[in-house]
Amino acid sequence: MKKSKVIDISKATFISVCVILLALIGLSVLLTYLIPRGEFAVVGGVPDYSSYISRPDLSGIPVWKGLLAPVLILGSGDGLSLIMLCVFLLVVSGSFQVLIDSRGISQLVRRLAARLGKKRRVMVLALALVFMIFGSFFGLFEETLPMVPLVLMFCLGVGYDGFTGFLASVGSACMGFAAGITNPFTVVLASDLIGTSVAGGILFRCLVFAVMFGLDAAFIVWHLKRIERDPALSPTFASDELKRAELQELPEESGSRCLMACTLGLLFAAFAVTVLFSLTDALRGYTVPAVAGVYLIGILAFGALSGYGFGATLKSFGQGIVSALPAILFILLASSVKYILTEGHVLATIAHGINGAVAGSSRLVIVYILLAIILVLEFFISSSTAKAIFVMGILSCLTVPLSKPLLVLIYLFGDGYTNLFFPTSPVLWIGLSMIGLSYGKWLKKSARLWAGILVLTAALLALAVLLEPIR
DSSP states (O other), X not given: OOOOOSSOOOHHHHHHHHHXXXXXXXXXXXXXXXXXXXXXXXXXXXXXXXXXXXXXXXXXXXXXXXXXXXXXXXXXXXXXXXXXXXXXXXXXXXXXXXXXXXXXXXXXXXXXXXXXXXXXXXXXXXXXXXXXXXXXXXXXXXXXXXXXXXXXXXXXXXXXXXXXXXXXXXXXXXXXXXXXXXXXIIIIHHHHHHTOOTTTTHHHHHHHHHXXXXXXXXXXXXXXXXXXXXXXXXXXXHHHHHHHHHHHHSOTTSSOHHHHHHHHHHHHHHHHHHHHHHHOTTTGGGHHHHHHHHHHHHHHHHHHHSSSOHHHHHHHHHHHHHHXXXXXXXXXXXXXXXXXXHHXXXXXXXXXXXXXXXXXXXXXXXXXXXXXXHHHHHHHOOOHHHHHHHXXXXXXXXXXXXXXXXXXXXXXXXXXXXXXXXXTOHHHHHHHHHHTOOHHHHHHHTHHHHHHHHHHHXXXXXXXXXXXXXX
């Protein structure tokens, strides 16, 4: 039987993803010639977003530089974070390949499924709530990727599918990230940049969280009812068959307690470090490398203590790294778009046009215009931190009749949900590759969810405007 992989990207998927991302890179290069070039003045080494300088003397980015952007970006300001994300993915992929090959995860999931199978729908919704809390309070999104294989195997173990595992983990974390209450990468950073307290608007953000969890839970339950009637309706039915077979063929006593204890110990250590670092201001920026270090050290200890064997551990770890290499290419391609627009001196021009776009409009219209603008920027700048610094610096210079907490809320809505929609999101590609689902099929199967997000986002922003005094 063919062995399952943590990240299993088919040849057809790899080609289609590369075509999409290369097309976006080509479009970005073209935009640097079509959009007037400009830049913001720099005062004391800090960009002054209220002072725009037109630079017609500058030319668009050279084509060769656009083609080499996936490599050149590693030397840019975003390079270190990208390198850490890539290393993180390689280490996690290698580690979970060891846990899969050793049957550590299979044994653990079988035990959990046997005890919780009768409450499987409640457990899935509970997992979704936990991941939403991770995103909303701690700002965890890409950090949840190591947990996806475990959630995926649990969902398969209780008779559901990989699509359910994706929705309950990465999907719910993204929903929570967008419905942030104390998300340090959006709420805290954006509030600080625009000069307002995190407590401002927090009760309304709690309402947003409750409403969006209701939508997330309703979509998950709708999907579960469909596959309970007919499992073949699952969009990941074919790719799940191999993982199901591995769970079913596993003998009852084939794994030792030591194997399960080592597996659980490694997962708990990674989880504990993730939460600890996320809750500590001084350590928050080191969450990704810290978790990667835990997995790297932990998997070596696993090989020595679990009985799987050190040689087998290294072999499986290497196979996991190889399976993740296509995803690394996706990350670099998707991240190249922002690099091209920055090097082509057109991002400043786009930002400068925001002031003119909102002039003379009503408060609600201004809200929707700002949301649309942030959505456009989100397509090209997937990093929440980079975009927060860029967008909130611009919003702080606007003379609009909107409170600062409302501007933060608009930013949250524009930044978060599209992380699971736009093809420039590296986490989306990684997550979909873990469940063997194509981007096009994901958009089709999640259409109801996106329709609900669009309607509720518009309604919640209108309610926020209605409740806020005219300024």
